Amino acid sequence: MANNTAQLQEKSHPMEDLLRMDRMPHIWCSGCGLGSAVTAFVEGLKKAGVSYDKTAIVSGIGCTGRVAGYLRLDSYHTTHGRAIPFATGLKLANRDLTVVVFSGDGDLFAIGGNHLIHAARRNVDINVICVNNFIYGMTGGQNAPTTPLGAYSSTAPFGNYEMPFNLVGLAAASGASYVARWTTMHARRLTDSIATAANKKGFCFIEIVSPCPTVFARKNKGGTGLDMLKEFQTRAIIDHDADPTTIPLNMDNEIVCGEFVNDDRPTFWENVQAGIKARLEKFANWEEMQSNSRKISHKKDRKYTSSRDSSIMRRNT
Amino acid sequence: MRFWEKPFGKEKPKTICGEIHIINDRCKGCSFCIEYCPRNVLEVSKDFNKKGYHPPIVVKPDMCTFCGLCEMICPDFAIFVIEKEDE
Amino acid sequence: MFKKSRLIGEYFMQGDIACAEGALAAGCRFFGGYPITPASEIAERMAMRLPLLRGVFIQYEDEIASIAGILGASWAGAKSMTATSGPGISLMTENIGLGMMMEAPCVVVNVQRGSPSTGLPTSWGQSDMMQARWGSHGDYGSISLVPNSPQEFFDLTITAFNFSEKYRLPVFIMADALVGHMTEKVVIPPVEELEIIDRKYTNKKPEDYLPYDYGKNLIPDFAKAGDGYRYHTTGLTHDKRGYPNMTFECQNELVPRLVNKIKNHVDDISLTEEYDIEGADVIVISYGITSRTILPAITMAKKKGIKIGYLRLKTVWPFPEEKIRKLSKKVAGFVVPEMNLGQISLEVERCAHNDSIVKLVPHPGGGIHKFEDVLHAIEEVAYGK
Ligand SMILES: Cc1ncc(C[n+]2csc(CCOP(=O)(O)OP(=O)(O)O)c2C)c(N)n1
Ligand code: SF4
Ligand code: SF4
Ligand code: SF4
Ligand SMILES: [Mg+2]
Secondary structure (H helix, E strand, C coil), X not given: CHHHHHHHCXXXXXXXXXXXXXXXXXXXXXXXXHHHHHHHHHXXXXXXXXXXXXXXXXXXXXXXXHHHHHECCEEEECCCCCHHHHHHHHHHHCXXXXXXXXXXXXXXXXXXXXXXXXXXXXXXXXEEEEEECCCECXXXXXCCCCCCCCCCECCECCCXXXXXXXXXXXXXXXXXXXXXXXXXXXXXXXXXXXXXXXXXXXXXXXXXXXCCHHHHHHHCCCCCHHHHHHHHXXXXXXXXXXXXXXXXXXXXXCEEEEEEEECCCXXXXXXXXXXXXXXXXXXXXXXHHHHCHHHHHCCCCCCCCCHHHHHHHHCCC | CCCCCCCCCCCCCCCXXXXXXXXXXXXXXXXXXXXXCCCCCEEECCCXXXXXXXXXXXXXXXXXXXXXXXXXXXXXXXXXXXXXXXX | CHHHCCCCEEEEEEHHHHHHHHHHHHCEEEXXXXXXXXXXXXXXHHHHHHHHHCCEEEXXXXXXXXXXXXXXXXXXXXXXXXXXXXXXXXXXXXXXXXXXXXXCCEEEEEEEEECCCXXXXXXXXXXXXXXXXXXXXXXXXXXXXXXXXXXXXXXXHHHHHHXXXXXXXXXXXXXXXXHHHCEEEEEECCHHHCCCCCCXXXXXXXXXXXXXCCCCCCCCCECCCCXXXXXXXXXXXXXXXXXXXXXXXXXHHHHHHHHHXXXXXXXXXXXXXXXXXXXXXXEEEEECCHHHHCHHHHHHHHHCCXXXXXXXXXXXXCCCHHHHHHHHHHCCEEEEECCCCCCHHHHHHHHHCCCCEEEEECCCCCCCCCHHHHHHHHHHHHCCC
């Protein structure tokens, strides 16, 4: 048998086309859920049938932030918290792309929290996958905006005093078109969710509850990655009809999973187009403008005599 | 968990089964695959890999149903199954 | 077709508007920004013009998002720009460093106000000059252009795009509230007369392409998202594949290259304007709006019989070190009037070494230099105190 497996190693991993195998093994700890999340992402992309050449992945900083570096896609490892505005620029400047942000809870909800709620509000056509490990993994287990009340972290040695964010609730309340929560245990459902989001327009948000045995579990007597998965298994329930704003996570309550929001509302770019069109129809034929933007843009020899311009000097802050 | 039963009075039907591939040196010994395999195909090996972890070892290859769960749950891309048709 | 859809001819135009028009002429099709006096007019103009050119305008939630957004757009192949003032630049600095590290072409306009902090929102200054050079942490080469009129704001915006595309980095335009809010004649030439440079796209096949492989000029060829190259880029120290590599060797190859790709091309990047430099005893070095407000002092000095030369820096960074070094061997000294309490004068001092005197004429911003002060400094240098 041993012989048999050794020989079989020659075959290549089926995800090789989407992973940067020259960078394996990855930096994540034994029992960390991040690898499982990446597998689900890769399977989800395959299932969605999107073109890999037209898919870009953007990450911030953190253990989860390293995801971009392991995927064989156009991949951008940006600064802490800024993956969403970067991805917004990428998407708007090339609207053929499928743009996915893959980052951590601290990255997306602490330092980058403002970007997240605004991108959801605008309904920019990007997907955001947030790996929630309840902690700052990369920097060694400090408090995150998701750390449950009372949980220990290296900056909460007496237990965390702060209320955590309920990520799905926040995303839904900010206007996301699609909101789901799964754990890394729910490999198949998570994969389906990622596939759904990949083909859905508008701002899609998926929270992946993931074990961090190295820092979160160690501080909170959570055991190994396997122990954490088993705990998720006992705590998780699936309820697609749950109101996402009512299902926060704490140390030992139910982890309510499911697809909570799946709406269609106009995206940022659709609204931009509609707005310009409505305004310009008064002046000219929109189709004509599309084919010849010059005509509308300006009468060639109009001069800017600037009663308006000079008044600006009087304006304040 | 049982995925199929032997239909009464018939010979063993054509079944799908998986051929398991383990990339020993990539494994970080988390045991996810071993724990979540519904057919208990895998066990912890006594051997160490290069990094000092115990990778899984296939103990009941014939039980594998190609469900793919081990591949999906492995965080280190260290195990995968490909379909094999049994007679 | 896009290139033509812009204004041509003579206009009476505000500096900020001229900047926006310059960007459009250069091919800018993505603007991300956040309102701030005295730069808001650039965003307002872009909001009006870009959609008609099928470009993208987005008002982000803050300046950090704005700079991150234009970097993203740059990777999608768009020429992108943001415009702000001191407080906004302070927020942007981390991601300006990311742009330097990733080598993403884009343009950052700083319409300087009186600083520090909120300072003088509606008034001007030149006190962000060092921030433009050293604002983000770490070593990197950087380019800053300083216009002194709405016309030049238009011209240098085009130049800034050209440099950013050519050398692959975020390029600063360091205007100030006076130039930004001044309304003057601006001539916009037909597109054929403008030199527009586009980034060099790789002609390699995806399998052979390395995103950070470079040739003699130290500048890697570009590949944009969605073209099948599936490359990686990161703010971490990276090798030619764009993969993080935490070794001294990699750091030692990457960071000096980021500095040298600019340093080696100073002659191309450095734009200056000089008058009566030959045989001068005293040279006045100035940049931006100061170069106009101190002109009377130069005229007076000349009348007094002082052999005075005048050097105006349109490119402040990279600093024209060689030029100043050579001049410092020939002249008695330099007078550097600037609207801060001594920034570029330090550079001049460094280059003049001990060969000649360097006299700063400081001004905290919010007004203009008294020409007597400048004249006094010129006289001091000319007559040896
Ligand atoms: C501006 C800035 N501040 C702080 C850091 C340090 N830092 C790196 S990762 C990180 C936390 C990441 O937490 P999270 O997003 O939850 O990712 P995880 O490691 O848990 O996956 C911090 C604070 C940084 N890189 N940049
Ligand atoms: S520190 Fe935690 S999140 Fe980071 S790799 Fe290790 S287990 Fe994963
Ligand atoms: S494919 Fe399924 S049955 Fe086969 S080893 Fe993996 S988990 Fe077990
Ligand atoms: S899940 Fe992967 S890493 Fe964990 S024991 Fe199995 S093969 Fe090894
Ligand atoms: Mg985290």
